Amino acid sequence: TTAHVAAMEDLRGLNAFITETPDKAIEMAKASDAKLARGEGGPLEGLPIAIKDLFCTEGVRTTAGSKILGNFVPTYESTVTSQLWRDGAVMLGKLNMDEFAMGSANITSAYGNVENPWRRQDGSNAKLVPGGSSGGSAASVAARMTLAATGTDTGGSIRQPAAFTGIVGIKPTYGRCSRWGVVAFASSLDQAGPMARTVQDAAIMLRSMAGFDPKDSTSVDLAVPDFEAALTGDIRGLKIGIPKEYRVDGMPAEIERIWKQGADWLRDAGAEIVDVSLPHTKYALATYYIVAPAEASSNLARYDGVRYGLRVEGGSLNEMYENTRAAGFGREVKRRVMIGTYVLSAGYYDAYYTKAQKLRTLIARDFTEAYQRCDAILTPTAPSTAFAIGEKQDDPIAMYLNDVFTVPASMAGLPGLSVPAGLGDDGLPLGLQLLGRPFDEETVLRIAHVME
Numbered sequence: 001t002t003a004h005v006a007a008m009e010d011l012r013g014l015n016a017f018i019t020e021t022p023d024k025a026i027e028m029a030k031a032s033d034a035k036l037a038r039g040e041g042g043p044l045e046g047l048p049i050a051i052k053d054l055f056c057t058e059g060v061r062t063t064a065g066s067k068i069l070g071n072f073v074p075t076y077e078s079t080v081t082s083q084l085w086r087d088g089a090v091m092l093g094k095l096n097m098d099e100f101a102m103g104s105a106n107i108t109s110a111y112g113n114v115e116n117p118w119r120r121q122d123g124s125n126a127k128l129v130p131g132g133s134s135g136g137s138a139a140s141v142a143a144r145m146t147l148a149a150t151g152t153d154t155g156g157s158i159r160q161p162a163a164f165t166g167i168v169g170i171k172p173t174y175g176r177c178s179r180w181g182v183v184a185f186a187s188s189l190d191q192a193g194p195m196a197r198t199v200q201d202a203a204i205m206l207r208s209m210a211g212f213d214p215k216d217s218t219s220v221d222l223a224v225p226d227f228e229a230a231l232t233g234d235i236r237g238l239k240i241g242i243p244k245e246y247r248v249d250g251m252p253a254e255i256e257r258i259w260k261q262g263a264d265w266l267r268d269a270g271a272e273i274v275d276v277s278l279p280h281t282k283y284a285l286a287t288y289y290i291v292a293p294a295e296a297s298s299n300l301a302r303y304d305g306v307r308y309g310l311r312v313e314g315g316s317l318n319e320m321y322e323n324t325r326a327a328g329f330g331r332e333v334k335r336r337v338m339i340g341t342y343v344l345s346a347g348y349y350d351a352y353y354t355k356a357q358k359l360r361t362l363i364a365r366d367f368t369e370a371y372q373r374c375d376a377i378l379t380p381t382a383p384s385t386a387f388a389i390g391e392k393q394d395d396p397i398a399m400y401l402n403d404v405f406t407v408p409a410s411m412a413g414l415p416g417l418s419v420p421a422g423l424g425d426d427g428l429p430l431g432l433q434l435l436g437r438p439f440d441e442e443t444v445l446r447i448a449h450v451m452e
């Protein structure tokens with residue numbers, strides 16, 4: 001823990017942390033040492049990790065990357081984090097992220113950009129984004145400040161930053177981890193998950209994070225498997241689907257190459273590669289950018305200057321609301337609230353929101369059908385390697401396109417994992433995504449383990 005605290009302080013330039021809690025870390029580590037000395041201790045005893053600043057942590061400021069929660073100190077602990085502490089993990093601090101988890105580059109945080117520890121091999125030294133929204137989580141693991149970190153994924157926010165920084169990230173099935181105490185973005189999509197250096201580490205973390213919670217009515221009452229035991233190294237006979245619709249126009253050759261290479265590795269390991277079709281894939285991104293902002297606009301209504309955080313006075317109650325929200329929210333959050341309220345407004349509800357919900361069903365059905373022919377699906381995680389900070393900054397559509405491969409599984413609530421699969425032409429990490437059947441994280445982890 002002392003070494004990790006030192007690394008956290010040495011690497012402040014990456015801006016991965018919003019709040020450092022070194023004293024708490026040392027105190028927790030001492031308690032862990034005492035337990036271990038007595039021959040006790042949980043599966044994560046003494047392991048230094050950090051927490052995306054979207055999880056409420058009792059007595060430790062939780063900002064969600066927003067100015068509006070800049071002074072919010074929760075009086076309660078999220079279920080996921082309390083399970084991690086129960087199992088012995090040690091908290092180094094709270095990690096930077098896109099504001100309210102809206103973004104794919106960690107450039108919408110009110111606490112500044114996070115920098116990717118990787119550099120292009122051309123020596124250009126351009127500063128690169130770590131992906132988002134769990135950018136601080138990804139950078140902290142990739143730069144060895146933390147052994148692992150929590151992330152959350154609504155449309156790709158665990159998987160895409162994992163790919164951009166060369167680490168493993170898994171978004172479990174919707175309902176696998178409790179959302180209680182996690183600041184809500186889009187409640188029907190949000191899911192917590194681990195980000196770690198290896199598939200094994202991710203499997204161990206996930207076991208602690210997962211489980212039924214009566215406080216979250218969407219968490220599912222299923223036994224939590226020993227995910228680590230699923231890493232048998234044997235994938236013989238498994239059928240892996242390659243969805244033809246993921247060959248999107250203009251896909252860079254390096255992405256094609258790594259995808260094919262991944263399929264070859266799996267074939268060599270004894271899996272069978274089959275073609276599958278997910279015909280509604282082309283609607284997934286548009287549908288997501290209706291459903292997610294709609295839910296966000298409703299969830300974010302609670303930041304009114306009364307119940308939480310920032311308050312900017314005004315002449316009347318309405319003026320106080322307006323002033324608080326105008327000063328507290330950043331540009332991307334305001335854009336999402338506007339899109340969301342628009343698609344939910346009486347005149348447009350059917351044209352946008354209802355239609356998007358119908359498409360969501362069709363997208364989910366595509367997967368159900370595909371899984372009659374295969375056990376898991378292999379795709380690229382993102383359409384490029386990490387891009388430079390500043391690139392795509394003023395082009396929300398280009399930014400949204402980054403989520404093209406991750407969003408469909410989010411819409412269907414399915415588990416998805418990103419595993420490092422090699423380097424692109426610029427020497428930066430590329431990830432491959434494995435998608436599984438509902439609550440079949442084990443198969444996804446087993447396959448990913450063979451690809452490491």
Ligand code: GLN
Nearest residue numbers: 101102103154155156157
């Ligand atoms: N990049 C997507 C968005 O901006 C996904 C974010 C996430 O998964 N939290 O909405």
